[in-house]
Structure formats: C-alpha cells, structure tokens
Amino acid sequence: MAIDTGSLPMPRTQAADIFKYLNDFPTASMILLASNENPRGMPESARRAAAEALGAAGNYPDANGTALKQALAAALKVPADWLVLGSGSSELLTLAAQTVVEPGQAVVWSQYGFLVYGQAAALVRGKPVVVPARAHGHDLPAMLRAIDAGTRLVFVANPNNPTGSFIEAPALLDFLERVPPAVTVLLDEAYTEYLTPAQRYDSMEWVGRFPNLIVARTFSKAYGLAGLRVGYGVAQAALAARLNARRPRFNVTTPALAAARAALADDEFVQQTRELNRTGRGELAAGLEALGLQCLPSAGNFVMVEVAGAAALHAALLQAGIAVATLDNYGLPQWLRITVGLPEHNRLLLATIAAHTRH
Ligand SMILES: Cc1ncc(COP(=O)(O)O)c(C=O)c1O
Structure with a gap:
C-alpha cells in the first residue's frame, strides 16, 4: 500500500539499527519508531x-x-x-x-x-x-x-x-x-x-x-x-x-x-515531551485496541503490542516508511515495540496497520 509520507515532519536522526533496513528499503527518510527516541528530535x-x-x-x-x-x-x-x-x-x-x-x-x-x-x-x-x-x-x-x-x-x-x-x-x-x-x-x-x-x-x-x-x-x-x-x-x-x-x-x-x-x-521541552507522549501513547494504545490488538500498559514512551504475524506487519510497516522494533531477541517473536511518535506518525502507523490487517 502506498502512503504519501512526503508532507510529514520526519525525525532527522537515523538510529544505527535502522541503517540495515535502509539497504533493503531505500527510503530517503523513515519514521523512526523503533528505538524509543524523542520524536521531536533535540531541543533547540x-x-x-x-x-x-x-x-x-x-x-x-x-x-x-x-x-x-x-x-x-x-x-x-x-x-x-x-x-x-x-x-x-x-x-x-x-x-x-x-x-x-x-x-x-x-x-x-x-x-x-x-x-x-x-x-x-x-x-x-x-x-x-x-x-x-x-x-x-x-x-x-x-x-x-x-x-x-x-x-x-x-x-x-x-x-x-x-x-x-x-x-x-x-x-x-x-x-x-x-x-x-x-x-x-x-x-x-x-x-x-x-x-x-x-x-x-x-x-x-x-x-x-x-x-x-x-x-x-x-x-x-x-x-x-x-x-x-x-x-x-x-x-x-x-x-x-x-x-x-x-x-x-x-x-x-x-x-x-x-x-x-x-x-x-529546558524544563519546557521536557514538559511538552511528557505531555505529547501521554496523549500519543493513549491514542496509540486505543487505536491498536480498536484494531483488535492488545497492548501492555506502558509507563514509557513506547508500547508493546501482541501481533500474530509480527514479522509480516513489521515488513509492511517498513515498506510504508515506518520502522518499529521486532522483539525476537527478547524471546517475544509475536510482539512489536512501537515508540510513541508525533500525532501524524501515530495516525499513519495505525492507518498502515489497519490496511495491512484488512488484506
Ligand atoms: C531501559 C533502558 N536503559 C538504558 C538505555 C540506554 O540508553 P542510552 O545508552 O542511549 O542512554 C535504554 C535505551 O533504549 C533503555 O531502554
């Protein structure tokens, strides 16, 4: 499924573990929701x-x-x-x-x-x-x-x-x-x-x-x-x-x-980050649950979600320009970890998952 990501603000950093994906998916800029970074980037x-x-x-x-x-x-x-x-x-x-x-x-x-x-x-x-x-x-x-x-x-x-x-x-x-x-x-x-x-x-x-x-x-x-x-x-x-x-x-x-x-x-930056995370995490969890997926309650800036075909969904998200984390290395092959992104990232992620699960 092709989704136009051109107008979305993209985090500028590329976490090291994303580079290997970039070889397979030569996307100029991906939405990085795989390493629990701050989706706002660094404070000015x-x-x-x-x-x-x-x-x-x-x-x-x-x-x-x-x-x-x-x-x-x-x-x-x-x-x-x-x-x-x-x-x-x-x-x-x-x-x-x-x-x-x-x-x-x-x-x-x-x-x-x-x-x-x-x-x-x-x-x-x-x-x-x-x-x-x-x-x-x-x-x-x-x-x-x-x-x-x-x-x-x-x-x-x-x-x-x-x-x-x-x-x-x-x-x-x-x-x-x-x-x-x-x-x-x-x-x-x-x-x-x-x-x-x-x-x-x-x-x-x-x-x-x-x-x-x-x-x-x-x-x-x-x-x-x-x-x-x-x-x-x-x-x-x-x-x-x-x-x-x-x-x-x-x-x-x-x-x-x-x-x-x-x-x-920069108290203001951290305060805004915390607030963005609180609302984003709630929306993400609610959105995933509306798609029939269960998340664990999270106190961090990410959610862990159980998905029967985690590897296939991970690959579909990469194709759409969104990197999330697989958890095979934790002995959790049926789960994905998703960093809470900016609101538009979270929406795109949910739309991509919805499209993937419809197929
Ligand atoms: C629980 C936990 N501890 C420590 C770290 C280390 O982070 P850093 O080395 O970037 O400070 C991470 C990073 O993901 C983490 O999730």
Missing part, C-alpha cells in the same frame, strides 16, 4: 549549545564534565561527587558490571529486561541469572530469592524496556531494603521523565540511604539527545569513585556535554 536550546561548543572541539573535552555535573548536582540535589557521566547510560550499565563483578559471579535481572544487561554480564564473564517475569514485569520477590552469596549485581529497570512495566515505589523500596548490602543494585531509570506525578518517587533519597545503589539515567529519551550519547549514574561517593576510576577519560564529547546542560535546563 541543546542544538544551539552543541553548535557553539563545536568551536572548542579541537581540544579534548573536560574529562570531569565539571559544568554538567554541577548542573546535575543542583537539579538532583546531590553532591557532585555522587555523579558518573557516561557515553549514554548504556555505558553506566557496563561500567557497573566491570566495577563490581568478577568472572563467574552472578548478575541477576528479569526476563524481558533490557538487552544490555545480558551484554554487560557477558562482557565481564559474569554468571547470568535471568528471573522469569510476572505478567511481563519484574517479579521482585523471585529476584530476591535468586540472589545468593555469589551474586554481585542486580539490574532493575523502572520503567522497563521493552515491556513498559512499572514498579510502584513502595515495592521497589521494599526490594532495596531486602537486597544484601554486598550486592550492588543498578536501578535503570532511562524513562523516568515520562512518569506521571502519581508514579514519581525520589530515588535520589534512596541513593542516600543505600550505599549499594546506582541510579542510571539518560539524555537519550525525554531530553532528545540519543545521538550525542550522554547518560549519568548517581551513587554514594565511594561507589561513584570506583565507577569513575573505570570510566574512559574523555567518554563524553564537548558538544554532548554542552547540549546535555542546555537540555537539563
């Missing part, structure tokens, strides 16, 4: 800051990221020496494993947990302990039972990707209180900016309470800077120092540092 404030900072790119970046750390410390109300900057928060996930896990020691995470947890565990030759999910979300009691004397690291994502599942604060706090102090918990909050006021909780206060907790966040999602690669970890000073000692010295570039600082100050 960050674009200006990055462009200005390019002038200084002949020199190495500030290895300590001092200005960004100061801004983060003020925003999060934590000391600057609790912060670790990463080339995306993915780097924090691997740094955590490299810092606390010796070969053969166990790393625990949930079935359908973010793929990088397994990669981080493999990188340090840790023993993977994948705990079966409950209703596609974390089974925290089962994860606690899976922790033993050989466990060094536990990954928890809140919200989780790709399922969108969310753990309410009391359950998460109870979990943190029960994890033995010798086990590090990496709480991955890549999508935390999308939470509703009722869902929000103060994980910075938890970092103050638990010396074994690392909270990881990113500028790749709500802040719209996925291509610049900036994330950060927050842990008490002793643990943060161990992570910083392993961190590659110039892991965040000068334009990325400047852009992240500008984006952090």
Whole structure:
C-alpha cells in the first residue's frame, strides 16, 4: 500500500539499527519508531549549545564534565561527587558490571529486561541469572530469592524496556531494603521523565540511604539527545569513585556535554515531551485496541503490542516508511515495540496497520 509520507515532519536522526533496513528499503527518510527516541528530535536550546561548543572541539573535552555535573548536582540535589557521566547510560550499565563483578559471579535481572544487561554480564564473564517475569514485569520477590552469596549485581529497570512495566515505589523500596548490602543494585531509570506525578518517587533519597545503589539515567529519551550519547549514574561517593576510576577519560564529547546542560535546563521541552507522549501513547494504545490488538500498559514512551504475524506487519510497516522494533531477541517473536511518535506518525502507523490487517 502506498502512503504519501512526503508532507510529514520526519525525525532527522537515523538510529544505527535502522541503517540495515535502509539497504533493503531505500527510503530517503523513515519514521523512526523503533528505538524509543524523542520524536521531536533535540531541543533547540541543546542544538544551539552543541553548535557553539563545536568551536572548542579541537581540544579534548573536560574529562570531569565539571559544568554538567554541577548542573546535575543542583537539579538532583546531590553532591557532585555522587555523579558518573557516561557515553549514554548504556555505558553506566557496563561500567557497573566491570566495577563490581568478577568472572563467574552472578548478575541477576528479569526476563524481558533490557538487552544490555545480558551484554554487560557477558562482557565481564559474569554468571547470568535471568528471573522469569510476572505478567511481563519484574517479579521482585523471585529476584530476591535468586540472589545468593555469589551474586554481585542486580539490574532493575523502572520503567522497563521493552515491556513498559512499572514498579510502584513502595515495592521497589521494599526490594532495596531486602537486597544484601554486598550486592550492588543498578536501578535503570532511562524513562523516568515520562512518569506521571502519581508514579514519581525520589530515588535520589534512596541513593542516600543505600550505599549499594546506582541510579542510571539518560539524555537519550525525554531530553532528545540519543545521538550525542550522554547518560549519568548517581551513587554514594565511594561507589561513584570506583565507577569513575573505570570510566574512559574523555567518554563524553564537548558538544554532548554542552547540549546535555542546555537540555537539563529546558524544563519546557521536557514538559511538552511528557505531555505529547501521554496523549500519543493513549491514542496509540486505543487505536491498536480498536484494531483488535492488545497492548501492555506502558509507563514509557513506547508500547508493546501482541501481533500474530509480527514479522509480516513489521515488513509492511517498513515498506510504508515506518520502522518499529521486532522483539525476537527478547524471546517475544509475536510482539512489536512501537515508540510513541508525533500525532501524524501515530495516525499513519495505525492507518498502515489497519490496511495491512484488512488484506
Ligand atoms: C531501559 C533502558 N536503559 C538504558 C538505555 C540506554 O540508553 P542510552 O545508552 O542511549 O542512554 C535504554 C535505551 O533504549 C533503555 O531502554
């Protein structure tokens, strides 16, 4: 089915995993709903800051990221020496494993947990302990039972990707209180900016309470800077120092540092992003359900939808210029993950699915 996408605003970035599709589907510009980026692109404030900072790119970046750390410390109300900057928060996930896990020691995470947890565990030759999910979300009691004397690291994502599942604060706090102090918990909050006021909780206060907790966040999602690669970890000073000692010295570039600082100050952009996501996600889920497809409830900027012929629908969407994510690599071959796009993206996606399912 041919749909004219010419008049739609297209995200300008091309996520790396889309390039392989572009060989098969030589579309000049696709609607990228496969990697949970911000469909609005980067904030104008960050674009200006990055462009200005390019002038200084002949020199190495500030290895300590001092200005960004100061801004983060003020925003999060934590000391600057609790912060670790990463080339995306993915780097924090691997740094955590490299810092606390010796070969053969166990790393625990949930079935359908973010793929990088397994990669981080493999990188340090840790023993993977994948705990079966409950209703596609974390089974925290089962994860606690899976922790033993050989466990060094536990990954928890809140919200989780790709399922969108969310753990309410009391359950998460109870979990943190029960994890033995010798086990590090990496709480991955890549999508935390999308939470509703009722869902929000103060994980910075938890970092103050638990010396074994690392909270990881990113500028790749709500802040719209996925291509610049900036994330950060927050842990008490002793643990943060161990992570910083392993961190590659110039892991965040000068334009990325400047852009992240500008984006952090751009409350309006994040607020608008959250609102656009809330309405878009609702419309997407309702539209998919009207087509007879079931979505899981999602607290992130994406939905996971069950589709009998997921691979065929994925291919049909690519033909129409829309990239969504297949989830075979998560053991979910009958599901697709769809990032919430701009309203016109969501409408086009639903129209394309409707046309495909009619055939
Ligand atoms: C749950 C989760 N954690 C971490 C990341 C890493 O993002 P980045 O490395 O761009 O900060 C992602 C990206 O998709 C994610 O979904």
